[in-house]
Amino acid sequence: MEHYNMNLTLKVWRQQNAQVQGSFETYQVKDISSEMSFLEMFDVLNEQLIHEGKEPITFDHDCREGICGACSMHINGKAHGPWSGTTTCQLHMRAFKDGDTIVVEPWRAGAFPVIKDLMVDRTAFDRIIQAGGYISVNTGNAQDANNLPIAKDKADESFAAATCIGCGACVASCKNSSAMLFLSAKVAHLALLPQGEAERKTRVVNMVDQMDKEGFGSCTNTGACEAECPKEISIMNIRRLNSEYIKAGLSGSVAK
Amino acid sequence: MLNSKIPAGELSQKWSSYKNSCKIVNPANKRSLEVIVIGTGLAGASAAASLGELGYKVKAFCFQDSPRRAHSIAAQGGINAAKNYQNDGDSVYRLFYDTIKGGDYRARESNVHRLAEVSANIIDQCVAQGVPFAREYGGMLSNRSFGGTQVQRTFYAAGQTGQQLLIGAYQALERQVALGNVTMYNRHEMLDIVMVDGKARGIIARNMITGKLERHFGHAVLLCSGGYGNVFYLSTNAMGSNVTATWKAHLKGAYFANPCYTQIHPTCIPVSGDHQSKLTLMSESLRNDGRIWVPKKQNDTRKASEIPEEERDYYLERRYPAFGNLVPRDVASRAAKERCDAGYGVGTSKQAVYLDFAAAVIRYGTIECGKVGNHNPTPEEVRTHGLAVVKEKYGNLFDMYAKITGEDPYEVPMRIYPAVHYTMGGLWVDYELMTSVPGLYCLGEANFSDHGANRLGASALMQGLADGYFVIPYTLGNYLADDIRTKAIPTDHPEFVKAEKEVADRINKLMSIKGTQSVESLHKRLGKIMWDKCGMGRTKEGLTEAIAEIQALKKEFWSDVKIPGTVEGMNTELDKANRVADFIELGELMCKDALNRAESCGGHFREESQTEDGEAKRDDENFMYVAAWQYNGDSDWILHKEDLNYEVVHPSQRSYK
Ligand SMILES: Cc1cc2nc3c(=O)[nH]c(=O)nc-3n(C[C@H](O)[C@H](O)[C@H](O)COP(=O)(O)OP(=O)(O)OC[C@H]3O[C@@H](n4cnc5c(N)ncnc54)[C@H](O)[C@@H]3O)c2cc1C
Ligand code: SF4
Ligand code: FES
Numbered sequence: 001m002e003h004y005n006m007n008l009t010l011k012v013w014r015q016q017n018a019q020v021q022g023s024f025e026t027y028q029v030k031d032i033s034s035e036m037s038f039l040e041m042f043d044v045l046n047e048q049l050i051h052e053g054k055e056p057i058t059f060d061h062d063c064r065e066g067i068c069g070a071c072s073m074h075i076n077g078k079a080h081g082p083w084s085g086t087t088t089c090q091l092h093m094r095a096f097k098d099g100d101t102i103v104v105e106p107w108r109a110g111a112f113p114v115i116k117d118l119m120v121d122r123t124a125f126d127r128i129i130q131a132g133g134y135i136s137v138n139t140g141n142a143q144d145a146n147n148l149p150i151a152k153d154k155a156d157e158s159f160a161a162a163t164c165i166g167c168g169a170c171v172a173s174c175k176n177s178s179a180m181l182f183l184s185a186k187v188a189h190l191a192l193l194p195q196g197e198a199e200r201k202t203r204v205v206n207m208v209d210q211m212d213k214e215g216f217g218s219c220t221n222t223g224a225c226e227a228e229c230p231k232e233i234s235i236m237n238i239r240r241l242n243s244e245y246i247k248a249g250l251s252g253s254v255a256k
Numbered sequence: 257m258l259n260s261k262i263p264a265g266e267l268s269q270k271w272s273s274y275k276n277s278c279k280i281v282n283p284a285n286k287r288s289l290e291v292i293v294i295g296t297g298l299a300g301a302s303a304a305a306s307l308g309e310l311g312y313k314v315k316a317f318c319f320q321d322s323p324r325r326a327h328s329i330a331a332q333g334g335i336n337a338a339k340n341y342q343n344d345g346d347s348v349y350r351l352f353y354d355t356i357k358g359g360d361y362r363a364r365e366s367n368v369h370r371l372a373e374v375s376a377n378i379i380d381q382c383v384a385q386g387v388p389f390a391r392e393y394g395g396m397l398s399n400r401s402f403g404g405t406q407v408q409r410t411f412y413a414a415g416q417t418g419q420q421l422l423i424g425a426y427q428a429l430e431r432q433v434a435l436g437n438v439t440m441y442n443r444h445e446m447l448d449i450v451m452v453d454g455k456a457r458g459i460i461a462r463n464m465i466t467g468k469l470e471r472h473f474g475h476a477v478l479l480c481s482g483g484y485g486n487v488f489y490l491s492t493n494a495m496g497s498n499v500t501a502t503w504k505a506h507l508k509g510a511y512f513a514n515p516c517y518t519q520i521h522p523t524c525i526p527v528s529g530d531h532q533s534k535l536t537l538m539s540e541s542l543r544n545d546g547r548i549w550v551p552k553k554q555n556d557t558r559k560a561s562e563i564p565e566e567e568r569d570y571y572l573e574r575r576y577p578a579f580g581n582l583v584p585r586d587v588a589s590r591a592a593k594e595r596c597d598a599g600y601g602v603g604t605s606k607q608a609v610y611l612d613f614a615a616a617v618i619r620y621g622t623i624e625c626g627k628v629g630n631h632n633p634t635p636e637e638v639r640t641h642g643l644a645v646v647k648e649k650y651g652n653l654f655d656m657y658a659k660i661t662g663e664d665p666y667e668v669p670m671r672i673y674p675a676v677h678y679t680m681g682g683l684w685v686d687y688e689l690m691t692s693v694p695g696l697y698c699l700g701e702a703n704f705s706d707h708g709a710n711r712l713g714a715s716a717l718m719q720g721l722a723d724g725y726f727v728i729p730y731t732l733g734n735y736l737a738d739d740i741r742t743k744a745i746p747t748d749h750p751e752f753v754k755a756e757k758e759v760a761d762r763i764n765k766l767m768s769i770k771g772t773q774s775v776e777s778l779h780k781r782l783g784k785i786m787w788d789k790c791g792m793g794r795t796k797e798g799l800t801e802a803i804a805e806i807q808a809l810k811k812e813f814w815s816d817v818k819i820p821g822t823v824e825g826m827n828t829e830l831d832k833a834n835r836v837a838d839f840i841e842l843g844e845l846m847c848k849d850a851l852n853r854a855e856s857c858g859g860h861f862r863e864e865s866q867t868e869d870g871e872a873k874r875d876d877e878n879f880m881y882v883a884a885w886q887y888n889g890d891s892d893w894i895l896h897k898e899d900l901n902y903e904v905v906h907p908s909q910r911s912y913k
Contacts, residue, residue, distance in 0.1 A: 016825070017825060017826070033528075033529055033531060034662075035528045035529055035531075035662075036529075036531045037533070037660075039533065040531045040532070040533050043531070043533055043776070044531065047774055047776060047777070049820075050774045050818060050820055050829070051774070051818075053820065054820065055820045055821050056820065056828070056829060058826055058828055060321060061495060062320060062325055062327070062494040062495050062496050063325075063327065063329065063330045063494045063495075064494070064495060064533065064534050064536075065330060065534075065536050065537075065656065066656065066659075067329050067330050067416070067419055068320070068324075068325040068326075068327075068329045068330065068494065069324070069325060069329075070320060070321070070325050083659075085655075086659060090656070090659045090660070092659065092660065092662070094662055115465055115826060116825070116826045119826070121321070122321055122322065123321065123322065123442065125322065126322050126323075126324075126430060126433075126440075126442075129426075129427060129430045130430045130431070130433055130434040131434070133427055133430065134385070134386075134427035134428060134430060134431045135384065135385050135386045135427070136431060137381075137384045137385055137428075138306075138309040139302075139305070139306040139309060139381060139428075139725045139726070139729065140377075140381075141381075141384060142377070142380035142381045142383065142384035143380065143384070144380055145339070145379045145380045145382075145383040145384075145389075145397055146339075146341060146396050146397055148383065149391075149394065149395025149396060150391055150395050151391075151395050152391045152392065152393050152395065155388050155389075155390070155391040155395075156388075156391075158386075158388045159388035159390075159413055159414065159420070162388050162413075162420060162423060163416060163419070165329075165419075166322065166324055166325075189386065189388070190386050193386050193388065195383070195384060195385070195386050196386055
């Protein structure tokens with residue numbers, strides 16, 4: 001792999017806090033190595049801003065290895081940028097070339113208000129989980145783990161849904177700001193397992209109800225979420241969610 | 257002085273007899289007892305959820321925007337448990353023994369035995385919560401082997417075991433939040449412990465969004481704040497991982513034990529340049545199938561594919577035939593450093609060795625072809641099938657490697673190098689996980705307890721969950737049973753006022769320095785001192801220098817750091833500055849501890865203490881103790897020793913030959 005350096009123009013959303021209006025600021029960065037990650041490029045820019053006596057750009061990040069779901073930049077019109085199946089922190093500067101202009105915005109969704117600059121409030125996701133995204137089993141209740149055989153394909157499918165990192169890119173890339181992909185991944189993870197059976201109906205009803213309360217939009221099947229999900233969570237989960245929801249409704253489960 | 261409160265009796269009976277005799281708080285009283293939990297990674301989330309289920313009033317804190325993002329989420333390889341599902345001779349005793357041995361005889365027998373005992377319950381609990389561990393076609397749980405052991409006892413969920421375990425604990429926690437038993441404070445950073453009449457009774461936390469300081473009361477405080485590997489600047493830890501919570505507790509009287517014990521992980525992606533902000537681990541499970549090698553010739557500049565088989569040195573297989581590529585982490589890390597220092601390193605930096613899957617592809621491919629009746633396959637058929645198996649097993653790790661390096665590991669061998677990964681040191685705790693401060697507990701990576709001088713793979717997840725699900729629910733009750741008459745202390749109590757003022761003063765002082773150097777640049781310099789002089793190889797001379805350098809750096813920090821922005825509102829640079837200031841002080845103590853421990857042991861090699869053939873030489877006669885440091889003022893500590901008594905296992909020099 002050949003490495004190269006590049007000079008770039010960045011247009012970044014700056015917003016002091018939730019109460020005030022934000023706007024784009026333009027910055028130049030020089031000698032960015034193609035080996036850097038996108039966030040390392042932001043580190044360089046922030047160091048530069050600090051030395052100029054300005055406030056650095058605030059953004060969420062932690063693991064920097066694509067698993068915690070903290071990073072969340074909308075880059076050139078795409079959630080997490082140009083590479084598919086990739087979080088912002090795993091995007092590398094090889095994706096860009098010398099002279100490029102890169103536009104960076106926070107997630108845009110009513111249910112994700114901006115905290116500062118590129119950082120948004122995603123606690124609505126926690127509240128959706130609180131509404132039923134769990135199996136009610138207190139510590140100490142469990143039987144021997146192998147007493148409950150689970151077919152490998154079921155376990156694998158459940159695992160695939162459970163790999164959602166809760167980043168919110170699905171919401172950010174949806175024109176309706178729907179949280180259906182996130183929600184459906186959790187419903188599928190638990191509905192596919194025998195352990196999840198007891199609460200199967202109430203879970204889906206309560207979680208959907210909470211999603212509506214949080215102000216996420218409805219799903220019109222555009223598929224944008226699946227296309228930009230960094231963990232490639234399948235849109236089939238939404239289909240499963242819908243059928244779980246209908247089944248629950250037929251059996252008379254209502255949100256509590 | 258140090259009372260580890262290890263129950264009397266035979267090793268295998270200690271925990272059951274403790275549980276049978278410890279005090280219990282009745283359900284009605286639990287409702288009026290408040291517990292503060294700092295950190296909601298595996299240790300904190302499991303503790304907060306379990307204590308909430310029991311009926312305590314729990315307040316839990318984390319600095320991320322959600323508990324689901326704690327650093328535990330990044331654990332890849334797996335979690336150990338003595339289930340013996342594979343019928344390969346595993347048992348509680350064997351897991352105990354391996355962990356003690358892996359820790360180089362620097363851990364407490366009693367704690368480690370308890371850990372092995374509850375390990376099986378952890379798997380049961382997680383499966384009941386819906387953690388989708390890997391399974392066999394028959395529907396049973398699958399296991400893999402991990403470095404340093406000869407049985408298959410590691411449970412896993414592809415390369416995302418930590419994620420799945422944390423999501424399980426997070427969901428249990430959110431359920432308690434919904435039920436009103438736990439109040440969750442996201443984006444809050446604990447900045448001090450509040451002591452009332454000699455007991456921990458609360459905390460001061462900064463709301464990271466508003467910048468406001470808050471006071472919170474608790475009958476007891478649990479620190480579950482993770483490890484301090486970021487003292488080295490570059491490590492596999494998440495960017496936010498820090499020592500602040502435990503360091504503040506240390507300044508308030510909690511002893512810090514074995515701070516110099518850090519684990520260097522052998523299989524990480526090498527540093528690519530000065531811009532590097534963190535290092536990425538490639539799970540150790542890769543060593544099950546990958547073969548590690550360097551060229552036999554020094555300074556060989558050929559590509560891996562151009563180096564014929566007979567000119568490759570599979571140095572682990574050569575030096576340690578019994579364990580080969582599966583030697584423990586410390587041995588593998590040191591061996592890699594040794595080869596690179598001797599001029600055999602690969603890649604542009606020459607600070608890397610190869611991890612090669614070519615042989616595994618052929619082995620698996622042949623088996624797969626056999627399964628479909630093709631006993632005379634072409635090399636292409638073998639390769640296609642073999643690659644599919646490798647992809648199934650390690651696909652996500654290979655993808656991650658490709659994204660970071662731009663190289664395709666299915667085509668060329670990976671390049672790897674050791675990196676700081678885990679810290680075995682931490683707050684000293686007794687058998688009940690209580691620190692030397694009454695009412696202050698420490699769980700998970702933040703305490704010093706169970707891994708001795710080196711941690712075997714897949715045992716940190718086990719420890720975090722053991723502490724949170726199965727230990728603290730008992731031991732905390734034993735303390736709080738005597739506290740049921742203590743009313744909640746109002747947070748206008750003078751001790752709260754004083755603690756808040758101290759925190760505010762320090763923040764104002766930091767903000768008023770208005771110097772010229774960024775927090776990041778000072779942190780980088782600290783990291784370099786630590787890695788060069790208190791990393792894998794240490795000498796008396798180097799450590800002495802490091803202490804002086806760190807003291808000078810501390811002065812520089814407090815006179816020249818530049819923090820933009822204001823105290824009010826969100827200020828990530830201020831958050832970072834608070835953390836780095838604590839890392840600097842910790843760094844000094846780590847070097848002091850390393851200097852004191854003039855033996856090679858576990859993860860680190862003291863150059864002055866080696867065998868004739870260059871292997872690490874432990875010194876049981878002089879160092880078979882836990883070094884617990886008491887803070888005694890600026891750059892001043894008092895050493896307390898807790899002798900380690902081995903009643904069941906007989907320490908021997910480890911050999912993996
Ligand atoms: C890349 C990687 C892979 C790993 N793989 C494995 C593996 O395969 N098997 C294994 O057994 N172990 C593994 N480990 C080790 C293991 O993941 C960790 O040791 C373990 O998860 C630590 O859990 P914890 O709950 O103690 O801390 P963490 O998960 O680090 O949680 C710390 C918590 O404390 C909070 N916190 C910290 N400071 C403050 C403060 N001042 N105020 C408020 N909150 C605070 C954080 O917000 C967070 O919630 C791995 C580690 C890494 C880095
Ligand atoms: S479904 Fe995908 S995009 Fe949505 S939160 Fe989960 S990982 Fe992120
Ligand atoms: S920082 Fe964790 S996923 Fe990007």
